Amino acid sequence: MPPAVDTTQLSEALTQLERAQAWPPGLLDELRDLISSATDEALFQINPVSYATARGRAPELGIALFLHAARAGLMQIDWSLRCCGCGELVSNRGGLAQLDSDFYCDSCARSSAANLDENVEVAFTVAPSVRPLRFHAPDSLSLEDYFYRFRFSRDIVIRGLDKPLVAFLREQALILAWLEPDAELVFELDIPEQGWVVGHPRTMITTIGAPTRERRELTLDYHDRAFHPRPELAPGPVRLTLRNKTAERVRVLKYFTPIVTYFDYLPHLSGRRLLNNPEFRRCLGTEVVRPGTGIPVKDCTLLFTDLRGSTAMYDLIGDNAAFELVTESFEVMAQIVTRCGGVVVKTMGDAIMASFNHPADGVRAGLQIILNEHGELQPKVGLHRGPCIVVNQNDMVDYFGQTVNVAARVQGEAAGNELCLTEAVWDDVREDQAVAASLAEFGELQRELRALKGVSEPVPLYRVRVR
Numbered sequence: 001m002p003p004a005v006d007t008t009q010l011s012e013a014l015t016q017l018e019r020a021q022a023w024p025p026g027l028l029d030e031l032r033d034l035i036s037s038a039t040d041e042a043l044f045q046i047n048p049v050s051y052a053t054a055r056g057r058a059p060e061l062g063i064a065l066f067l068h069a070a071r072a073g074l075m076q077i078d079w080s081l082r083c084c085g086c087g088e089l090v091s092n093r094g095g096l097a098q099l100d101s102d103f104y105c106d107s108c109a110r111s112s113a114a115n116l117d118e119n120v121e122v123a124f125t126v127a128p129s130v131r132p133l134r135f136h137a138p139d140s141l142s143l144e145d146y147f148y149r150f151r152f153s154r155d156i157v158i159r160g161l162d163k164p165l166v167a168f169l170r171e172q173a174l175i176l177a178w179l180e181p182d183a184e185l186v187f188e189l190d191i192p193e194q195g196w197v198v199g200h201p202r203t204m205i206t207t208i209g210a211p212t213r214e215r216r217e218l219t220l221d222y223h224d225r226a227f228h229p230r231p232e233l234a235p236g237p238v239r240l241t242l243r244n245k246t247a248e249r250v251r252v253l254k255y256f257t258p259i260v261t262y263f264d265y266l267p268h269l270s271g272r273r274l275l276n277n278p279e280f281r282r283c284l285g286t287e288v289v290r291p292g293t294g295i296p297v298k299d300c301t302l303l304f305t306d307l308r309g310s311t312a313m314y315d316l317i318g319d320n321a322a323f324e325l326v327t328e329s330f331e332v333m334a335q336i337v338t339r340c341g342g343v344v345v346k347t348m349g350d351a352i353m354a355s356f357n358h359p360a361d362g363v364r365a366g367l368q369i370i371l372n373e374h375g376e377l378q379p380k381v382g383l384h385r386g387p388c389i390v391v392n393q394n395d396m397v398d399y400f401g402q403t404v405n406v407a408a409r410v411q412g413e414a415a416g417n418e419l420c421l422t423e424a425v426w427d428d429v430r431e432d433q434a435v436a437a438s439l440a441e442f443g444e445l446q447r448e449l450r451a452l453k454g455v456s457e458p459v460p461l462y463r464v465r466v467r
């Protein structure tokens with residue numbers, strides 16, 4: 001049966017996408033072909049980075065394409081929370097506002113704190129109005145679809161085995177079943193070697209010791225979102241009875257692993273990378289975390305600027321003319337930030353706050369800002385990096401925490417036409433030859449320790465002065 005594509009919707013959305021910006025030849029035709037003829041699986045949670053690289057295109061182009069496609073109504077954006085213990089996508093449908101700062105994983109039976117760097121995978125699914133997919137209704141998915149295509153991340157490779165996690169689960173599966181309320185199921189298993197039987201919901205049978213040919217009886221009860229107890233037994237034949245002690249119908253996957261699995265991740269779009277992508281605010285600026293929710297980001301580079309001489313200038317030329325000059329200066333700085341791959345978070349009076357995915361991008365932007373001619377105005381720039389919390393400030397993405405405070409204070413240390421960067425930033429970029437060379441033009445960087453207001457330990461920093 002051919003896919004049920006709404007060709008009118010598809011054409012309208014593609015026309016809107018075409019108008020959004022100039023795209024390389026063939027890019028939109030590829031997308032049209034994909035939506036018209038690919039399998040449901042290929043259109044569900046598309047990783048925009050691997051989509052682009054598989055077609056010989058730059059990852060940032062793939063990200064821009066799917067962000068604009070989401071804006072045009074062709075795609076839905078999915079912010080998925082991923083458990084790094086088992087690879088389960090704990091929640092995988094919804095916007096940034098649906099994200100929580102912690103999550104409970106049913107395979108691991110534990111709560112964890114989420115961060116946008118490691119736990120959030122952003123992907124794109126074709127909109128149901130353009131083409132309905134069976135993955136749009138996860139409750140009605142088959143067990144195979146549910147566990148091998150929906151519930152676990154497809155961006156994980158098992159370290160040492162060079163095998164995707166979902167392929168590993170499929171190969172190692174012992175039980176794939178629905179367990180009805182108050183029902184029981186019996187399985188004859190043969191565990192060949194030492195290891196663990198694990199799965200979703202939480203199961204833990206440790207097989208240890210010398211193998212036996214004797215068949216053992218084992219009963220596991222499902223309640224409180226896990227199978228109990230967690231026994232040890234020798235490898236060999238087992239008659240396993242699973243009993244559901246709850247009133248819910250539950251999907252069960254149990255698989256055997258002879259190793260403790262460690263994960264490598266295919267290049268993908270993490271929540272942090274997306275928040276620092278300039279196209280994100282342009283296309284989906286309404287995507288914010290819920291008011292009152294703070295989601296941690298482990299490593300974010302923050303840039304603050306201020307303008308020296310602006311107060312005197314207001315005095316000298318009057319508010320209107322000064323405002324015009326400051327606005328012009330802002331526009332130039334915002335363009336530099338965007339060109340360097342960062343995002344202007346907000347402006348405050350004569351100051352700008354920007355965020356970057358990579359410290360080197362922040363340094364490039366800071367340097368270009370102070371090198372730019374701003375007339376009487378002399379920009380003062382500070383850079384710092386570290387953990388912070390992403391919050392909703394007046395329905396915009398904003399950052400909160402001591403890293404933000406330190407970045408602002410470091411900016412306060414800068415004189416006009418000067419860039420101050422903390423050691424945390426410098427340590428990351430000193431190996432970047434291009435950045436190190438452009439900084440070296442202004443003399444060797446001297447480390448100095450500065451006491452910053454509200455910060456208990458002195459902060460090591462470096463200054464770059466251009467004129």
Ligand SMILES: [Zn+2]
Pocket residue numbers: 083084085086087088105106107108109
């Ligand atoms: Zn887990």
